[in-house]
Amino acid sequence: MKKHTEARLEDAIVAHLSTEGGYTMVDYRQGEAKDRYDRERALDPALVLGFIQATQGKLWQGLQAIHGDDTGRIVLDHLVKELDTKGVLKVLRQGFKCYGKTLRVAVFAPGNALNPQTLALYAQNQLTVTRQLYYSTAHSKSLDLVLMLNGLPVVTAELKNALSGQTVEHAKAQYKKDRDARELIFEFKKRALVHFAVDTDQAWMTTRLSGDKTTFLPFNLGHHGHAGNPPAEDGGHRTAYLWREVWQRESLLDILGRFVHLQVEEKRILTDEGIKKITKETMVFPRYHQLDAVRQMVGHAQRHGPGHNYLVQHSAGSGKSNSIAWLAH
Numbered sequence: 436m437k438k439h440t441e442a443r444l445e446d447a448i449v450a451h452l453s454t455e456g457g458y459t460m461v462d463y464r465q466g467e468a469k470d471r472y473d474r475e476r477a478l479d480p481a482l483v484l485g486f487i488q489a490t491q492g493k494l495w496q497g498l499q500a501i502h503g504d505d506t507g508r509i510v511l512d513h514l515v516k517e518l519d520t521k522g523v524l525k526v527l528r529q530g531f532k533c534y535g536k537t538l539r540v541a542v543f544a545p546g547n548a549l550n551p552q553t554l555a556l557y558a559q560n561q562l563t564v565t566r567q568l569y570y571s572t573a574h575s576k577s578l579d580l581v582l583m584l585n586g587l588p589v590v591t592a593e594l595k596n597a598l599s600g601q602t603v604e605h606a607k608a609q610y611k612k613d614r615d616a617r618e619l620i621f622e623f624k625k626r627a628l629v630h631f632a633v634d635t636d637q638a639w640m641t642t643r644l645s646g647d648k649t650t651f652l653p654f655n656l657g658h659h660g661h662a663g664n665p666p667a668e669d670g671g672h673r674t675a676y677l678w679r680e681v682w683q684r685e686s687l688l689d690i691l692g693r694f695v696h697l698q699v700e701e702k703r704i705l706t707d708e709g710i711k712k713i714t715k716e717t718m719v720f721p722r723y724h725q726l727d728a729v730r731q732m733v734g735h736a737q738r739h740g741p742g743h744n745y746l747v748q749h750s751a752g753s754g755k756s757n758s759i760a761w762l763a764h
Contacts, residue, residue: 444596444635445566445579447671448678452564472565474572476515477619477626482561482586484510487538490559494536501534510538522624523587524695524718540585543692544685561585562684570620576613581620581627582682588620589691590682592631603639606632607651616644628695629720635672637663642718654723681723694721694761724749725758732762 473480484507488495499506510533517531530539542556562584567577582590593606610630620626621644632639632651639651656676658665664673680686698717703710721729728747735743749755 441579441594441596441599441601444594444672447675448580448594449564449566451675451678452682472568472570473511474570475619476511477570477588478511478515479563479583479586480507480511482563482583483514483540484586486540486559486561486585490542490556491538494538498533498536509533514538514540518587519625522697523589523626524624524628524691524697527584527587527589527691540587541691543688557688560688562687571618578620582687584688584691588627590629590631590687591620591627592633595632595634597635601634603632603634603637606634607639607649610641610644610651611647611649614644616646624697624716624718628691628718631677633674633677635674638674638677640720640722642720652722656723676723681726690721690726693764694726695719719757721757721761722754725754725761728758729761 471479471481487510495506498510502509513533514526514531517526521531527541528543530537532538541560542553544557545553548554562582563586565581565583566579568581569575569577570581578591579594580590580592581588582592593609595601595603595606610632614621616622621630623643629640629642630644631654632641638654640654641649641651643649653662654677655662656664664676667673667675681690696719698719700715700717702713702715704713705711732745732747735745747758749758
């Protein structure tokens with residue numbers, strides 16, 4: 436019963452993303468697709484190389500003229516090296532170097548529609564939703580859902596269904612106790628940027644797995660001034676906004692291109708050996724209320740022009756500074 440009810444939630448999400456959300460459904464449990472995911476590199480080589488060839492044909496041909504049949508392997512080796520040193524967010528936004536050439540692995544929406552060439556490249560982005568992804572070379576555990584951008588994992592999700600007797604708390608516990616943060620797909624900055632624990636009523640997220648110390652933040656709408664989510668208007672799942680709005684193609688690309696950021700804090704502490712500098716890095720993914728507030732104000736300004744005043748209610752510790760920064764950006 437447990438697997439059955441969780442599978443139904445999985446079905447609902449994948450059905451929406453693959454038909455209405457603009458995603459391409461890739462199910463690695465069926466046919467040849469199960470062998471496409473490279474567990475050692477933690478990416479889908481076919482999608483990564485396919486995007487590069489489709490959008491940067493001249494650069495690819497130049498590399499191929501030199502390296503021949505080894506071109507794909509060489510490009511992936513250079514990509515993985517920069518993913519591991521610079522992180523997936525920087526590589527998604529700035530590309531990576533391969534023998535002096537900068538190759539892009541994603542193209543984000545331009546600020547305006549004046550350049551049709553950029554818009555055409557943006558349309559080449561492939562967002563895929565993969566269910567039951569077997570992500571490790573060391574065992575056969577699988578993730579319920581993984582969202583990828585051009586073959587690079589950016590979002591993971593563990594799903595629970597109340598009908599099976601499990602809730603979002605069990606999904607959180609699964610990440611804390613059953614997901615090894617040292618696995619490449621979970622390593623901070625290197626691959627997936629955010630991990631969602633989701634049931635039919637609530638959604639929570641974290642950007643860093645660290646065992647029992649993992650901290651989850653709520654990703655809910657709120658309900659009559661309280662935590663949680665209101666009943667869905669169509670009688671469906673309370674968390675349907677997650678895949679209907681947030682994970683929708685244009686929304687997720689916008690979040691990856693303009694919202695997510697790596698916050699770096701440097702502190703100096705006095706030790707017996709002298710002054711030591713400590714660097715703390717935090718991957719900031721917008722919570723729903725921040726995303727919603729910024730998008731509503733930007734949308735209003737686009738429709739009605741500048742010069743309006745807005746009042747946003749933020750509780751203490753809910754990220755006012757980031758909301759202001761995203762709005763200004």
